[in-house]
Amino acid sequence: MAEAxxxxxxxxxxxxxxxxxxxxxxxELSKRLARRGHAVTFVSTPRNAARLRAVPPxxxxxxxxxxxxxxxxxxLPEGAESTADVSPEKVPLLKAAFDGLAAPFSALVGERGGGEADGVFDRKPGWIILDLIPCAMFLILPAALLAYIGPKHENEAHPRRTTEDFMAQPPWIPFxxxxxxxxxxEAMSRASEFQPNASGVADADRLWQVHHNSCRLIVHRSCPEAEPWLFPLLSNLFSKPVVPAGLLLPTDIAAGDVTGDDEPFEAAARWLDRQPRxxxxxxxLGTEAPVTAAHIVELARGLELSGVRFLWALRTPAIAAGELLPDxxxxxxxGRGVVVPGWVPQVRVLGHAAVGAFVTHCGWGSTVESLFMFGLxxxxxxxxxxQGLNARAMAxxxxxxxxxRDDDGSFSGEDVAAAVRRVMVDEEGEELARNAQELQRVVGDRARDEQYVDELLEYLQRCNVAFWRLAKWGNSLHLAPSGPSEMRDITRVTL
Structure with a gap:
């Protein structure tokens, strides 16, 4: 049975x-698993599923x-199904709605068969891969963030109570x-994540609950080339395997983009085609950064003062972009700058020959797509x-x-212009570009990226063998639990 x-x-x-x-x-991870012959059920809400690009035939x-x-x-606004649909202060309400999917998700996991796809899905799951729910936790965030948060027992031994505590390197990082x-x-915002929000649960507690109660494996969208020394440290801190899945670089120029209305972007695309290399x-600045009207005004001032060509994807769901920009x-x-309100196919833009740098909030996904994929x-x-941890690491x-930035996070147009010119105009920018290209050659190796997925699958299959040997209910051995109660029990089996 183990061999099977x-x-x-x-x-x-x-x-x-x-x-x-x-x-x-x-x-992207689901596609790679499916290409290797495994059956994958990708679960989301109806509107999100419609906005993601269709599964390749x-x-x-x-x-x-x-x-x-x-x-x-x-x-929670009607029709809001993702963080892109709500303002930052309503994200906790989205988390509360997400928590409400526990029962239907448990029912889905307990079903046998998929109906429309005979055979392939006609068995219960061997693994569940989620953000903050059992059994394997897949974190799309960098390993450095998990190291900063740390396990619950270290936080209890070294409580962080003041803003200054959250500004310091955690004491459980031993070097x-x-x-x-x-x-x-950033520290002021980070402290709030350790307190209950409108969902009734603190974000840090969500992670710790999974870690203590159900998670057998922590998987990161990362790799040792991108984040040296962190994986052994995390495995030791959390007393369980912490493994890389690779960066999951999009397999084609459009694979990383969500479907949207192309028409507003096409004029900008034609402009981009005419610009020098x-x-x-x-x-x-992504979809979740708490960007204020004052931030937009100063960013606009900075882009104007820099004198540099730019294409700005300005996402302002609540207010028209024209109402925020300076008169x-x-x-x-x-002629030298274009503002596109709403959706922009980011990976397509980042891969364009005319783009020479990325002004970014430094989210991990954007860092992967721009720096590790294209060397910008x-x-x-x-x-x-x-985002702050990513920025420190890339600097x-x-x-x-x-x-x-000032202590309160504010910045001036002059600050923006100075940073843009350092990267795009000054002699320093040539060295930054060379370093970025070299890092991309090392970290963006696609063969190595695929190898991490192969190694992850090998680990999942080895663990499945252990489940066959150790997970026993009644008089029979089986590959996966038959319902939510057994799902909780199986996570306590020592592999």
């Missing part, structure tokens, strides 16, 4: 958090998308670093989550410049 388990294709259920920065790499037999309707939560710390405005700074801004930068130097404007590797 190791050679049989796995059925893997994949269920990411409702943010496109999570769903896109989860879908050649994978449709092995990869299916199943949707669960998001429960209604008071205060000095120049990257794993937060600036004051490596002359344009692409500007985008006359688009007229004054006409960065102008970094981090806000929350892992230390000589591939980007961080915009100067």
């Amino acid at each position: 388990a190791s050679s049989s294709p796995l059925h893997i259920v994949v269920f990411p958090w409702l943010a496109f920065g999570h769903m896109i790499p989860f879908l 050649e994978l449709s037999v092995r990869l299916r998308v199943v949707t669960l309707d998001l429960p209604v939560v008071e205060g 000095p670093t120049t990257t794993i710390f937060h600036l004051r405005h 490596r002359s344009v700074a692409y500007v985008a 006359g801004f688009e007229r004054r930068v006409a 130097p960065l102008v970094m404007l981090p806000f929350v989550f892992d 230390a590797r000589g591939v980007g410049v961080e915009v100067a």
Whole structure:
């Protein structure tokens, strides 16, 4: 039976958090697992499934998308199914709605067979891969963030109570670093993640609950080439395997993009085609950074003062972009700067020959797509989550410049202009570009990226053999639990 388990294709259920920065790499991992002959059920909500690019026809037999309707939560806008649909202060309500999917998800996991795809999905899952739910936790964030958060027992032994505590390198990292710390405005935001939010649960507690109660394996969208020395440290800290899945670089120029309305972008695309090679700074601050009207005004001032060509993806769901930009801004930068409100195919833009740098919030997904995939130097404007840690790490590797900030996180147009010119105009920019290209050659090796997926699958299959040998209910051995109660029990089996 153990030999059969190791050679049989796995059925893997994949269920990411409702943010496109999570769903896109989860879908990329799902495609790679399906290409290797395994059956993958990708779970999301109806609107998100419709906005993600369709499953390639050649994978449709092995990869299916199943949707669960998001429960209604008071205060959550109608039709909001992702973080792209809500303002930052309403994200905790989205988490509460996501928690409401526990029962339908448990029912889905307990079902046998998929109906429309006979045979391939006609068995219960051997693994479930999720953000913050059992059994294998797939973190699309860098390993450095997990090291900063640390396990619960270390946080209890070394409580962080003040802003200054959150600005310091954690004491459980046993050697000095120049990257794993937060600036004051980042530390103030980080402290709130350790307190209950509108969902009723602190973000840190979500991670710790999974770690203590159910998680057998922690998987990162990362690799040792991108984050040296962290994986052995994390395995020791969390007392369980912490393994890389690779960077999951999009397999084609459009694979990392969500479907959207192409029409508003086409004029910008034609403009981009006319620009000289490596002359344009692409500007985008993601979908979850808490960007204020004041930030947009100063960023606009900085782009104008820099004198550099730019293409700005300005996502402002609540207010029209024209109402936020300084009076006359688009007229004054006409010809050398383009503002695109709403959706932009980011990977397509980053891969364009005219783009020479990326003005970014330094989210991990954007860092992977711009620096590790295309070797673009960065102008970094981090806000929350892992973004500050990523910025420190990339600055230390000589591939980007961080915009100067005050303690409250504010910045001026002059600060933006200075950072943009350092990367795009000054002599320093040539060295940054060379460093970025060299890092891309090392970290962006596609063969090595695929190898990490192969090694992850090998690990999953070895663990499945152990389940066959050790997981026993009644008089029979079977590969996966038959329901939620057995799902909880199986996680306590010592491998």
